[in-house]
Amino acid sequence: MPATPNPATAATGLNFPAGTALTARGLSVHFGRNKVLKEVSIDIAAKAVTAIIGPSGCGKSTFLRALNRMHELNPDARMEGDIRLFGDDIYARGVEPVIVRRRVGMVFQKSNPFPTMSIAENVTVGLRLNGLRDKKLLAERIEQSLQMAALWDEVKDRLNAPAISLSGGQQQRLCIARALAVQPEVLLMDEPASALDPLATQKIEDLIVHLKKDYTIVIVTHNMQQAARSSDYTAFFYLGELIEFGPTAKIFTNPSQKRTEDYVTGRFG
Amino acid sequence: MTVSNHNWRKFKNAFMQTLTFVCAILVVLPLVLVFYHLVKEGFSALNWNFFTKLPKAVGEHGGGMVNAIAGTFILLLQAAIFGVPIGVLGGVYLSEYGGSKLNWWIRFAADILNGVPSITWGVVVYGLLVVPMHGPSALAGGIVLGMMMIPLVMRTTEEVLQLVPGGYREAAMALGIAKWKTTVQIVIRTALKGIVTGVLLALSRVAGETAPLIFTAFGNLGWAHKLTEPIAAMPLLIFNYAISPYDDWHRQAWAGAFVLLMLVLAINVGVRFLTRDRFKQKA
Ligand SMILES: Nc1ncnc2c1ncn2[C@@H]1O[C@H](COP(=O)(O)OP(=O)(O)OP(=O)(O)O)[C@@H](O)[C@H]1O
Ligand SMILES: [Mg+2]
Numbered sequence: 272m273p274a275t276p277n278p279a280t281a282a283t284g285l286n287f288p289a290g291t292a293l294t295a296r297g298l299s300v301h302f303g304r305n306k307v308l309k310e311v312s313i314d315i316a317a318k319a320v321t322a323i324i325g326p327s328g329c330g331k332s333t334f335l336r337a338l339n340r341m342h343e344l345n346p347d348a349r350m351e352g353d354i355r356l357f358g359d360d361i362y363a364r365g366v367e368p369v370i371v372r373r374r375v376g377m378v379f380q381k382s383n384p385f386p387t388m389s390i391a392e393n394v395t396v397g398l399r400l401n402g403l404r405d406k407k408l409l410a411e412r413i414e415q416s417l418q419m420a421a422l423w424d425e426v427k428d429r430l431n432a433p434a435i436s437l438s439g440g441q442q443q444r445l446c447i448a449r450a451l452a453v454q455p456e457v458l459l460m461d462e463p464a465s466a467l468d469p470l471a472t473q474k475i476e477d478l479i480v481h482l483k484k485d486y487t488i489v490i491v492t493h494n495m496q497q498a499a500r501s502s503d504y505t506a507f508f509y510l511g512e513l514i515e516f517g518p519t520a521k522i523f524t525n526p527s528q529k530r531t532e533d534y535v536t537g538r539f540g
Numbered sequence: 541m542t543v544s545n546h547n548w549r550k551f552k553n554a555f556m557q558t559l560t561f562v563c564a565i566l567v568v569l570p571l572v573l574v575f576y577h578l579v580k581e582g583f584s585a586l587n588w589n590f591f592t593k594l595p596k597a598v599g600e601h602g603g604g605m606v607n608a609i610a611g612t613f614i615l616l617l618q619a620a621i622f623g624v625p626i627g628v629l630g631g632v633y634l635s636e637y638g639g640s641k642l643n644w645w646i647r648f649a650a651d652i653l654n655g656v657p658s659i660t661w662g663v664v665v666y667g668l669l670v671v672p673m674h675g676p677s678a679l680a681g682g683i684v685l686g687m688m689m690i691p692l693v694m695r696t697t698e699e700v701l702q703l704v705p706g707g708y709r710e711a712a713m714a715l716g717i718a719k720w721k722t723t724v725q726i727v728i729r730t731a732l733k734g735i736v737t738g739v740l741l742a743l744s745r746v747a748g749e750t751a752p753l754i755f756t757a758f759g760n761l762g763w764a765h766k767l768t769e770p771i772a773a774m775p776l777l778i779f780n781y782a783i784s785p786y787d788d789w790h791r792q793a794w795a796g797a798f799v800l801l802m803l804v805l806a807i808n809v810g811v812r813f814l815t816r817d818r819f820k821q822k823a
Contacts, residue, residue, distance in 0.1 A: 341714060373716030383707040387729045397715035400725055446711070453715055 287316035292457055292487035298352035300333050308333050309511040320488045322502035330511045331491045335459045339375035340368040376455035380462040382442040384434035391430040393445055397453040412452050420448035421478045440471025460490040476501045499523050507531045582794030590795055595761050605796055607763050608772040615773055616743055618682025623689030624739055631697025636723050650691035661688050662752030678764050678771035681757025685746040696738025700731045737811050744807040748800055750775035774800050
């Protein structure tokens with residue numbers, strides 16, 4: 272591991288109980304000439320929820336997408352720096368982005384179950400298209416993933432119904448189940464509840480708290496209450512820079528940076 | 541504002557409305573006339589023999605065009621085998637892969653090819669295939685129709701693939717599914733009905749082509765036993781019968797045109813059916 276000091280963690284003296292899942296050092300992302308993420312260094316705690324907050328356009332999604340190499344789908348994007356997943360350099364030569372993405376899953380803002388597939392097929396698509404054929408194992412994975420996504424009881428009698436027949440909130444939980452089915456180590460969520468009503472949002476929040484027993488979760492949110500309620504650590508981004516990172520309670524009650532305080536108290540952003 | 545001004549305005553409005561209505565009727569009129577004529581002239585010649593018998597020699601009564609009906613289907617089948625894979629894969633390349641500059645040129649070329657007069661295609665395949673093979677053949681006929689289908693199918697395939705929301709591609713890639721599997725199993729599958737629609741429309745477009753077949757399939761009063769022999773096709777036989785001086789043949793030409801129109805109509809209705817289903821699924 273590189274010996275670059277990490278101001279963010281050094282400042283807070285963080286000690287993660289379950290260890291570190293991801294470490295980013297000097298992470299910068301450019302879109303063409305535009306540098307939208309500027310030398311971000313941060314550690315992501317394993318089996319905990321880390322919330323990413325900050326005003327629109329500050330680079331939250333860009334940061335998240337660099338963590339599983341999704342930004343590479345955009346030919347204009349260029350990344351610098353070093354990201355390790357449980358010690359493995361995910362940008363090392365010979366590391367396939369496909370493999371990285373199986374270890375670091377992602378849930379998007381707009382739910383996007385595949386319209387040509389049933390509920391069950393949506394859950395298993397990642398496994399089937401990667402060669403898993405064993406019917407018994409697939410059936411187990413369907414139940415297990417839907418249980419974890421708190422959707423099983425609502426759909427267990429209609430697993431073969433089209434996925435798009437579900438409600439918006441159910442579709443988003445189906446997408447979470449689909450991401451969980453490939454058994455990633457980390458789950459990235461980009462504003463997973465921002466398009467949902469309060470009740471559906473509540474369900475997703477409960478689910479996130481539940482999932483951290485087994486998974487490392489990084490969630491982008493614009494909802495301060497959501498970040499305060501469901502995360503253990505919070506990172507505040509502003510204009511492409513990581514301004515402050517620490518335990519959620521500290522960020523929300525006693526931030527060390529003025530800009531963080533202004534943002535979490537709703538004075539700007 | 542004066543009253544006369546108001547009246548003048550009302551008149552202009554009514555005039556424009558009438559003019560556009562008349563033009564709209566003029567658009568539909570040919571279709572109605574063609575249909576009326578085909579049914580009036582051709583329906584009497586439509587009988588069991590028409591679908592089961594070979595053409596008779598001049599002067600003999602009766603006969604049909606079973607060989608031409610079969611020939612048209614064989615030509616369309618060849619065209620599909622040859623044109624659909626290339627057209628669809630080309631469309632997939634344009635939509636899912638490829639740089640924007642190269643794509644611009646491919647699109648430009650395809651659009652020009654779509655506007656090339658069909659007789660030109662016949663001449664090209666005549667030079668490429670008929671001359672080297674020392675004669676017209678069913679194969680050359682199928683290939684010329686297939687070549688005409690390629691740019692049509694390619695452009696419609698690209699268009700329907702572009703309609704698939706990018707979120708599906710991202711979701712699949714984020715599951716660690718390889719790009720080509722995402723393309724085939726997610727993107728193409730989502731757009732499949734649109735692709736099939738495009739293929740059927742292209743087939744119905746080339747089904748009635750006559751000019752390119754004159755140089756290539758040539759026509760045949762009997763059966764073609766091999767793909768290397770000239771083959772009969774409905775548009776060719778209709779053409780030959782129509783320019784003949786015999787009333788009997790004229791009737792047969794009308795009947796053939798009627799059947800051909802029905803074939804094209806059936807394909808188009810099939811397309812409507814498919815697209816209707818697609819919109820239902822979206823809702
Ligand atoms: N594909 C792209 N091409 C060029 N610039 C981009 C692209 N995507 C994002 N950007 C730019 O990068 C910056 C950060 O964008 P990003 O989407 O990461 O912000 P965000 O914090 O997620 O915002 P939001 O809260 O609105 O989702 C923005 O200034 C944006 O304009
Ligand atoms: Mg964003």
